[in-house]
Amino acid sequence: MNNIDIAVIGGGINGSSTALHLAKNGLKVCVIDKDSICRGASGVNAGTLTMHMTRAKLIPFAKKGWELWMNTEKWLSNNIDVKKKNGLCLAFTEEEEKLLNERSQIRKEYGADINIISKSEALKIDPNINNKIKCAAFCEMDGYVSANQTGDAYTKALKENNVEIVENFEVSKINNLNNNYEIIDLHGGKINAKKIVLAAGVYLEKILKLVDINIKIKCFPQQLIVTERMPELLKTVITVAHGKLSLKQFENGTVLIGGGWPGKGNIENGYNETIPENLIGNMRLACHAIPNLKNSRVSRVWLGLEAETDDAMPIIGELPNLKNAFIIGSIHSGYTSGPYMGKLLSEKILGNDVDLSLFDIRRLMN
Amino acid sequence: MCYKKEYDVIIIGAGPSGVKSALTCSKKGLKVLIIDSNGNSGGQIYRAPPKSYIKKSEKTFEENLIQLKFSEDLTKNNIDTAYNHTVWQVSPGFKIDAFNENGTIQWNTKNLIVATGTYEKIIPFDGWTTPGVIGLAACTILLKAHQTLPGNKIVLAGNGPLLISVAYYILKFGGKVDAIVDTSSKFEWIKSMISLIFNPKNFIQGISWILKIIFSRVPIYSNSLINKVSKKENGISVEIQNIKNKQIKKLTTEVLAVGHGLTPSTDISRLLKINHSYDDLKGGWIPKLDKYFKSSMKGLYIVGDGSGISGAIAAEEKGELAAYSILKDLKLIDETEFENNTSKVIKKLKRYEIFAKGIAKLNATPKSLIENISNNTVICRCEDITKKDIIHAAENGARNLNQIKSWTRFGMGPCQGRTCQYSVAKIASEHLRCNIKDLGYLTGRTPLRPFPLDKAIGDFEYEEITKVEAAPL
Ligand SMILES: Cc1cc2nc3c(=O)[nH]c(=O)nc-3n(C[C@H](O)[C@H](O)[C@H](O)COP(=O)(O)OP(=O)(O)OC[C@H]3O[C@@H](n4cnc5c(N)ncnc54)[C@H](O)[C@@H]3O)c2cc1C
Numbered sequence: 001m002n003n004i005d006i007a008v009i010g011g012g013i014n015g016s017s018t019a020l021h022l023a024k025n026g027l028k029v030c031v032i033d034k035d036s037i038c039r040g041a042s043g044v045n046a047g048t049l050t051m052h053m054t055r056a057k058l059i060p061f062a063k064k065g066w067e068l069w070m071n072t073e074k075w076l077s078n079n080i081d082v083k084k085k086n087g088l089c090l091a092f093t094e095e096e097e098k099l100l101n102e103r104s105q106i107r108k109e110y111g112a113d114i115n116i117i118s119k120s121e122a123l124k125i126d127p128n129i130n131n132k133i134k135c136a137a138f139c140e141m142d143g144y145v146s147a148n149q150t151g152d153a154y155t156k157a158l159k160e161n162n163v164e165i166v167e168n169f170e171v172s173k174i175n176n177l178n179n180n181y182e183i184i185d186l187h188g189g190k191i192n193a194k195k196i197v198l199a200a201g202v203y204l205e206k207i208l209k210l211v212d213i214n215i216k217i218k219c220f221p222q223q224l225i226v227t228e229r230m231p232e233l234l235k236t237v238i239t240v241a242h243g244k245l246s247l248k249q250f251e252n253g254t255v256l257i258g259g260g261w262p263g264k265g266n267i268e269n270g271y272n273e274t275i276p277e278n279l280i281g282n283m284r285l286a287c288h289a290i291p292n293l294k295n296s297r298v299s300r301v302w303l304g305l306e307a308e309t310d311d312a313m314p315i316i317g318e319l320p321n322l323k324n325a326f327i328i329g330s331i332h333s334g335y336t337s338g339p340y341m342g343k344l345l346s347e348k349i350l351g352n353d354v355d356l357s358l359f360d361i362r363r364l365m366n
Numbered sequence: 367m368c369y370k371k372e373y374d375v376i377i378i379g380a381g382p383s384g385v386k387s388a389l390t391c392s393k394k395g396l397k398v399l400i401i402d403s404n405g406n407s408g409g410q411i412y413r414a415p416p417k418s419y420i421k422k423s424e425k426t427f428e429e430n431l432i433q434l435k436f437s438e439d440l441t442k443n444n445i446d447t448a449y450n451h452t453v454w455q456v457s458p459g460f461k462i463d464a465f466n467e468n469g470t471i472q473w474n475t476k477n478l479i480v481a482t483g484t485y486e487k488i489i490p491f492d493g494w495t496t497p498g499v500i501g502l503a504a505c506t507i508l509l510k511a512h513q514t515l516p517g518n519k520i521v522l523a524g525n526g527p528l529l530i531s532v533a534y535y536i537l538k539f540g541g542k543v544d545a546i547v548d549t550s551s552k553f554e555w556i557k558s559m560i561s562l563i564f565n566p567k568n569f570i571q572g573i574s575w576i577l578k579i580i581f582s583r584v585p586i587y588s589n590s591l592i593n594k595v596s597k598k599e600n601g602i603s604v605e606i607q608n609i610k611n612k613q614i615k616k617l618t619t620e621v622l623a624v625g626h627g628l629t630p631s632t633d634i635s636r637l638l639k640i641n642h643s644y645d646d647l648k649g650g651w652i653p654k655l656d657k658y659f660k661s662s663m664k665g666l667y668i669v670g671d672g673s674g675i676s677g678a679i680a681a682e683e684k685g686e687l688a689a690y691s692i693l694k695d696l697k698l699i700d701e702t703e704f705e706n707n708t709s710k711v712i713k714k715l716k717r718y719e720i721f722a723k724g725i726a727k728l729n730a731t732p733k734s735l736i737e738n739i740s741n742n743t744v745i746c747r748c749e750d751i752t753k754k755d756i757i758h759a760a761e762n763g764a765r766n767l768n769q770i771k772s773w774t775r776f777g778m779g780p781c782q783g784r785t786c787q788y789s790v791a792k793i794a795s796e797h798l799r800c801n802i803k804d805l806g807y808l809t810g811r812t813p814l815r816p817f818p819l820d821k822a823i824g825d826f827e828y829e830e831i832t833k834v835e836a837a838p839l
Contacts, residue, residue, distance in 0.1 A: 043772055056839055092828060095513055152773040155763045164444055165763070228748070228780045228816060242838030252749065252775070260837060274812050276455055277805055284823045284831045294823060297816040299748075299780050302809075312838055329521070331785045 004030050004164070006349065007183055007193035009171050009207060013335055014328045015199030016154040017342025018349075020076070023161040025350055030191065031163055032183065034170035040201050044304040045335045046224055046258035047147035048246045049082075051112040051139050052089040052104075052239040054329035054333045055312065057358070059110035059342075064142055072153070076339075077160075080145060080153035081251060087142025088122055089114075089239045090133050090289055097134040100241040104137040126236040128290050142237045144248050144256075155202035166191065171200075174210045176322065176339035195324040195349065202307040204265050204315075204329045210323060213338045214258055215315075215364045217330060220306045221265025222258070223274050225282060227296040229253030234290050245285045247293075255293060257286040263303045272303045286302065308332070309364055316359035328360060369446060369473065373399040375692060376452050376462055376475040378634065381409020383670030383681035384438045390689030392443040394698040399473060400445055401464060407440060408433035409483055409670075410503070411678045413511040429510055436792055456480075456634050465821045474837060477665045477692050480635065481781065484628040484671035487788050489735050490743050490753075493595035494624070498602040502528045502625025509535040517620030520705030523547035523592045524625040526729040527572070532623060534575040543584045544619045547606050549626075549735060550728050551589050563725020565679075565717065579812050585613070588625065591735055595622055609734045627697060627729030629788055630672045636810025644803040647726040648674030650788060651807045657712065658691035659684050667691070675726065680718035683711050719824040736792050743798035743822075745793065746786040748779020756790055760797050766806045768793055780816045781830070783808050 006022055008015040011033035023029045051071055054062040068075065069082050089104070091097040104114045114137050122129060122136035129136075158165055170188055174196065175182040183191045200207040205217035230253050238247040245259040261282040265272040266291065279301060287294045307330045309315060314331040328345050331337055348354045375391045377384045380402035392398045400407070406414035412433040440447055448464065460478045464471050485586040486503040488494070500516055502524055508514050509532070520536055521544045522529050533543050562569040581585075593607040593614060593800070601620040607613070628649055635653035640661045642651045652674045655661055659669045667688035670681040687708055694704040739745070741754040751774050759773040767790065770776065776790050777783030783790075787808055795802040823829060 036765065039769065039772065053837065099836065104837060148772045148775060151769065158452070159763075167549045167765075209750070226778065227819070241836075242834065254778070261834075273457055274455065276457075276461070276828065278494055279812075280822055281831050281834070283819055284826050287819060287823050288828055294820040297818050298813055298822065299782060299816050300778055301812045341410065356652070 004028055004191065004193040006030075006197060007032060007181065007191055008193045008197040008199055009183065010201055010203070010356060011037040011154075011165070011167075012040050012201050012332065013038065013150065014201075014342055015197065016042075016158060017339045018197055018199065018328055018345050019163050020154070020157055020161060021343045021346035022349060023158070023345065029163045030166055030193065031158060032169050032171060032191065034167045034168070035129040036151060036167045037155050037158070037165060040282060041306055042338070043147060043150050044224070044261060044302060045147050046246050046256055047145040047239060047335060048248065048258070049143045049145065049336045050087050050115060050237055050239055051107060051141055051247065052087055052137060053243055053246065054107070054112070054336065056106045056110045057313070058332060059107055059112045059189070061337040061340055062333055062342040063111060063141065068339040068343075069336070070143070070147060071211035077153045077156045079147050079156060080149045082143065082145045083251065085235070085237045085248065087139045087237045087239065088126060089130065089137040089139075089241060090122070090129065091135055091241045092130070092133055092288070093204050096241040100135065100137055103241070111138060113141060113289075126234060127233045128292060129238065130289055130291055144237060144250070145335070146250060148225075156211060165229045171210070173208065176211070181325070197349070198319075198324070198325070198327045199204045199329055201329060202305040204307060208327075211319065211325065213319065213361070213365065215361065218308045218312055218314070219267050220260070220308060221263045221272055221303050222306055223263040223279060223282065223301060223303055225257040225279060225298055226300050228292075228299045230296045233292055233296070238289050238353065240285065240289065245282070245289060247286050248291060248308065254299075256297065257282055259285065265303055265305055267280035267305060274301055274303065275350060311363070314341070314359045315346060315361045315364065316341055317356040317361065320362055320365070369399070369448065369471070370397065372474045373397050373446070374475065374696075375399075375477045375479065376401065376460070376473055376482055378456075378462070379409065379481035379483055379654060379670065379672075380404070380407035380436070380447070380449070381483050381670060382678045383405055383679065383685035384409070384479065385440065386682040386686070387479050387481065387685035387689040387835070388445050388811060389439055389443055390686050391433075391692060392445050396698070398445045399448060399475075400440065401448040401451050401453060401462070403450065405449050406433070407436040412436065413450060413507055416510050419512065427510055427545070436812050452815050454815060454817045456637060456814070458638060460665065465817065465822075469821055469824045471492045477667075479667045479669055479685070480672060481670040481681075482631040482634060482672050484630055484675055485784050487626045487629050488624055488785065489626050489731065489737055489789050489792070490745050491592050491594065491745055492740055495744060495747055496595050496597050496602060498597070498620065498624045499595055499624065502532055503628070505532050505623040506535065508609065509539060513539070515539050515541040516623065518542060518618045519544050519601070521545045521547065521617060521619045521622045522624075523622060525549045526625070526627045526712050527725055528573065528625055530579065531574050533579050537578055537582050540829060543582070544617055545587060545606065547584045547587045547590045547592060549589070549591055549609065549732050554728060557726045558728050559722035561721050565721040568721070584719050588794050591738060592622065593738060602753070607738070609732060626731060626735070628671065628725070629686060630674060632672065632807075633814050635661065635668050635672070635673075636807065637812065637814065638666065638810070640666070640668075642807060645674065646730070647723045648676070649726070657687070658693055658708065659688045676719050676722035680715055680722060683715040683718070686711055702749040721808070731792060733796070736796050739793070745812070746774075746779065747779065748781050749775045752778040753793055756793050757797050760794050765798070767794070768806065771808060777808055784817075
């Protein structure tokens with residue numbers, strides 16, 4: 001492989017989006033993954049595009065991401081299911097009502113169009129929710145993507161834009177030569193590129209060590225639960241005040257239950273294991289929100305690994321003390337904003353003026 | 367029954383393999399629990415009639431007698447049984463989570479024997495989801511456990527020994543077999559018979575079954591497959607095609623029972639991330655085990671057909687070997703006793719395995735069986751995924767089974783890939799011209815069986831579940 005302008009290491013939503021925008025601007029790009037494209041967090045996440053669970057400071061970015069998702073045929077491909085839905089965030093106790101008011105207010109200040117509505121208004125929007133709610137927060141900007149199709153859609157788009165896809169290539173060494181990076185994998189395979197983008201998801205800590213940067217990236221293994229196909233059980237995307245539930249029904253009838261309930265996972269050997277008590281807790285919360293859900297059966301449970309920095313904010317931008325090296329990752333609700341964050345980073349790489357100071361990695365280095 | 371929380375040994379699956387290991391372990395004083403989702407011991411082969419079942423005929427099969435003996439032995443040896451319990455999760459160490467009609471339960475053990483058997487392969491064809499088309503193995507359950515004919519006129523199709531045994535039982539019950547449609551040739555049958563000398567009992571039984579079929583003048587279509595099935599007013603229309611000369615013969619019948627062999631149930635070993643290898647003659651992917659059926663995970667054994675298809679008698683032997691290995695590890699038998707006990711069993715088992723492999727050749731999947739599936743035929747019936755969808759994923763760059771699953775959603779429904787995994791792999795490997803092994807196998811996931819949410823959640827107070835830390839803002 002010759003004359004690569006930019007090698008993106010890690011083919012998740014962040015790496016693939018960065019690569020796609022760069023390629024559309026005429027650069028020769030390759031995406032490298034130790035597994036296959038979007039088989040990490042980006043292929044197994046819940047695919048919820050909600051403002052109700054987004055970190056307040058990231059709302060402006062999530063909104064831009066949401067808009068990109070709603071127009072995938074224009075920049076990605078038409079073989080991925082994206083649906084706009086109304087989003088309802090529920091409060092069941094007085095305490096939760098207070099929490100919901102506070103949190104919605106702050107998110108609103110950051111630009112989310114969220115409004116508190118009464119119980120009867122909420123039940124009118126979605127009659128399937130538990131009538132024991134106190135109130136709900138409503139947002140029109142919500143919806144979902146069938147995240148399992150991410151790999152299919154990005155592979156197609158990347159190929160169409162002449163991006164080289166290198167799969168099963170686990171980067172284990174990065175040599176910084178004069179005007180060139182030499183990227184080496186476990187089996188001695190080599191790729192040369194003028195610039196690099198590190199986008200390795202939960203493995204960012206490990207890959208940063210290869211360029212002598214030491215920061216902590218926490219890894220959260222999270223469980224997801226999907227039911228068999230059911231007749232209509234809910235019309236909206238459901239979340240709850242304290243943020244531990246996300247619930248939606250896909251076009252094919254399956255209901256996905258998420259909310260970040262932890263399982264066990266080991267990024268070293270890839271072993272992961274569900275925690276039955278947490279599955280049951282998550283299912284109870286889901287059935288409390290939508291009582292009719294309890295007539296369905298769970299057909300599958302899986303785990304995904306989410307990355308988080310010490311201050312829970314993303315790292316996006318140039319790497320210090322290195323030329324032509326960039327990073328992107330650890331973005332909360334990163335699937336929603338990934339397409340936009342990738343675009344932002346690509347503009348930075350292309351030399352445009354973008355302000356990424358909020359996400360500068362130097363804040364985490366000491 | 368009042369269960370203990372912790373057992374010396376827990377066995378999942380009360381078929382011949384599980385029962386044999388339970389008995390062997392308990393004879394040395396170990397506290398054993400055996401779990402099965404069926405209502406009784408016996409497994410698939412010796413499945414007991416349902417409790418509510420009112421016997422219509424006085425016929426008692428040898429299988430029913432064996433089952434009664436299992437029940438008796440388990441009771442005599444004070445082995446705890448948890449029937450009607452479906453295991454939905456197994457975690458290392460080992461925690462076993464199950465549900466039944468009333469809710470969920472968890473047991474613990476240091477020694478786990480997985481004896482979960484096998485399920486049948488059915489390669490799709492046009493119209494295979496038409497009502498009236500059933501599995502060949504499902505048909506044996508109807509006949510032997512329920513003593514019920516699936517219909518009065520039946521066509522049997524597919525391949526392997528099950529064709530003969532099902533035909534025999536149907537005739538015995540007074541049903542009519544309209545045809546046997548077999549992908550193998552008569553010559554392949556004769557070749558495989560040679561291996562039967564390693565198993566004289568089955569040999570004699572097999573010959574008597576074949577004679578009964580011949581005397582009943584059942585038409586046998588060798589080298590043939592089912593091309594198409596469609597619904598008709600009084601039944602179904604079946605199109606039989608000769609693989610060699612492509613000639614087509616049409617029949618009208620009530621029921622088509624079809625099966626293409628058995629595949630080991632590896633749900634639990636895949637979930638526990640044991641390494642697996644591919645062996646066509648053992649039914650497909652099987653866990654890597656030592657000769658006492660011990661896996662690489664401490665205390666975990668996989669016995670019976672789940673460790674490779676070899677039939678009911680071999681299953682008992684495998685169960686016995688695993689039990690001896692546990693007894694030795696727990697120092698309940700010494701090295702010499704262990705050697706004495708196991709060497710005989712291993713010798714017997716070897717003979718059965720030669721026999722099983724000979725028979726397995728009859729279950730080979732001919733290329734034409736896959737080529738014959740039309741592009742719009744649904745392969746994963748839980749999610750309506752067609753052959754075209756699978757080929758599309760392969761064409762777009764999906765290179766292993768998990769990736770194909772992710773892109774198409776095949777195997778995500780209630781059958782969790784048990785029915786379609788093999789066919790999808792075959793279709794993809796033919797299309798990509800690669801070895802089926804290179805596509806890997808589906809990652810094991812919980813729940814091991816579809817898990818009813820109402821059973822999972824039980825009764826609860828809202829306050830109990832909200833003791834979680836709120837997500838950061
Ligand atoms: C269970 C779960 C549910 C979630 N739900 C949502 C949601 O509903 N909405 C939302 O917006 N966000 C959600 N998220 C978050 C979102 O999925 C992530 O923020 C996002 O996918 C991260 O993308 P990424 O590209 O940074 O990482 P990843 O998708 O993990 O990609 C990193 C890639 O790098 C590759 N890699 C790593 N090391 C190497 C190496 N040495 N050499 C080569 N390649 C390497 C990996 O194989 C991987 O493909 C969820 C996350 C999880 C885990």
